[in-house]
Amino acid sequence: MAMAAHEIEAMIVAAIPDAHVEITDLAGDGDHYAARVVSESFRGVPRVRQHQAVYAALGGRMGGVLHALQLTTAAPDKEL
Template sequence: MADPTPAEVQSYIEAGLPCQSLSVEGDGRHFFATIVSAEFEGLTRIKRHQRVYAALGERMREQIHALSMKTLTPAEHGATQ
C-alpha cells in the first residue's frame, strides 16, 4: 500500500469529522495537522485526539506512521488569530 499524501490524510479527516478549518503537512509517513472543529468543545486534548483517530480509523495502524496535531475549537482558533 502506497504512503498517503497530506491531501489524502486531510480528506480522510474531513470525511469523519466536521471541520471549520483543516491543514495537513507531511512526507507520506509523518504528518502534522491543525484541526479546528466545533466537536472539540468541552473535550480535553486527549479526547480531541481520540476523536481524530476515530475519524482516521484503521488508517492509523496501516498507512499513517505518525500524526502530530493541534486541535482547536473555533473560539480557540479565533483567539490565536
C-alpha cells in the first residue's frame, strides 16, 4: 500500500512544525517521491542529521509503505 503525498507532508510537519515541505510524486505511482524540507531547525545541523530527522518523522515507513524518497533539506535563506 502506497502513501499519499499529503500523508508524508503531514508526518514531517507534525515532527518539524516550522518545516516548509514540497512533495513531488516522481513516478506517478505513490511509491517514489522527492521531498524538499526547509526548516530553521536545520540551521547549523549537518546534512546527515537533517535527513535523519526527516526519516524519524516518517516513523519507520521508509523501505516499507514508502519505497523511495529523494530528500533535499535546508535551512531557509536568510533573505526570506
